[in-house]
Amino acid sequence: MSKRHSQKYKIDRRMGENIWGRAKSPVNNRAYGPGQHGQRRAGKLSDFGLQLRAKQKLKGYYGNITEKQFKRVYTEAMRRKGNTAENLIGLLESRLDAIVYRAKFVPTVFAARQFVNHGHVKVNGQRVNIASYHCKPGDVVEVREKSRNMALVLEALGSPERDVPEYIELDPKAMKATYARVPEFNEVPYPVKMEPNLVVEFYSS
Secondary structure (H helix, E strand, O other): OOHHHHHHHHHHHHHOOOOOOOOOOHHHOOOOOOOOOOOOOOOOOOHHHHHHHHHHHHHHHOOOOOHHHHHHHHHHHHHOOOOHHHHHHHHHHOEHHHHHHHOOOOOOHHHHHHHHHOOOEEEOOEEOOOOOOEOOOOOEEEEOHHHOOOHHHHHHHHOOOOOOOOOEEEEOOOOEEEEOOOOOHHHOOOOOOOOHHHHHHHHHO
16 A cells, blocks of 8 residues: 555544545444454543544645644634634645645645645646645646546546535636635535634644
């Protein structure tokens, strides 16, 4: 099993939830933690434990984001006017790899990061290979012409597993997606319950 897949499934097992709603998640068959003690009854988490878990789950959902990168996103969310939790989700969903994933150009958030890093994506006609690139409303994200026949892309676009959210305007034939607007938290199609308010509490405590 590749490092990417093992890491993805490890997060699912550790959280005891199918974070991405994937049909192949091991949690579908084994809804308990990994390791020889995984089936032991879990103790009640403290407030700090709940906050840490919420942070790990949200950070893990967006793929290989490091703690340093995630903290930087939180700091920017706190700096902006308005609700910090809402700002945090808006900033995470504005990442280029997140938009590539939401547009169904690739099957997973892990694949989205790799897809962008390998130069398969353009933003407003310019090639961008930085997964954390911050997109603005109105930006057009597209798969490069040379990459449009990749099996990965064709399979992802044809998959019924996920729907494209309303804040992404997709033209599947042209393989173009317009980031229409920054979404509110309740618009983001998380398969499991996310608690960005607890993430804010974690960093502000």
